[in-house]
Amino acid sequence: MPRFMGFVRMEEGVGTPPQELFDAMDAYIGEQAAKGVFLDGGGLYGTEDAVNFVVREGEVSRVDGPYAEAKEVVGGWAIMEYPSLEEAVADQREFAELHAKYWPEVTVISTLRQISTGPEAPGA
Template sequence: MRFLMLVKHGENPGPPPKDFLDAMAKLGEEAAKSGTMLQSGGLSPIAKSTCVRLSRGQVTAIDGPFTESKEVVGGFAMFELKSKEEAIEGAKQFMELHKKYWPGWEGETEVRQVLGPEAFDPQT
């Protein structure tokens, strides 16, 4: 089963502490060594993003920043795992890492299954 992890936090979490960056690097290495992380990436600040929107029959492109957004997606990772529980465990460890190395940081990891053919199989 494939899972997309979306890491969300307040718009300006500030620069991450060095310990956190080191721990992240180690976690990334371990994730690669676990053979389950297919892809990951950080995203540019939302101030530099553009929203292309369809509303009332009109397609418009609006540049950031978007003052109304409280939480933004800062990064993502794609995993191939055996169960949703495994994905949740992974996300918990990821949040524990924030708790330990980045005091004051608040945010969330949203765990979303990427639907493949097996998601529609009544047996699974």
């Protein structure tokens, strides 16, 4: 079965999500885990302790956070497995709708990407 990575991007420093969103997410993730769809995931701390390694012109340099230029950061991630792309997309929309319902004042981008297992095309 194809596996997917979902992640949530948002502006950094928008505050803590409301408890209602945490509660809704706990219920949603519990249902997805019970169905065998949700494999692993979690939230991420801010970029204040982040470390980037930048490769430029064959040289590697380390850049520590926080990053003043970062306007949007990944705030959470999930690894999921679905029988089809259509089911993955439908559930990712449902996930995004939880954010719209319980934290409408924040702009959130909920992204779904298929995980590559080799040179084959997505959806294979």
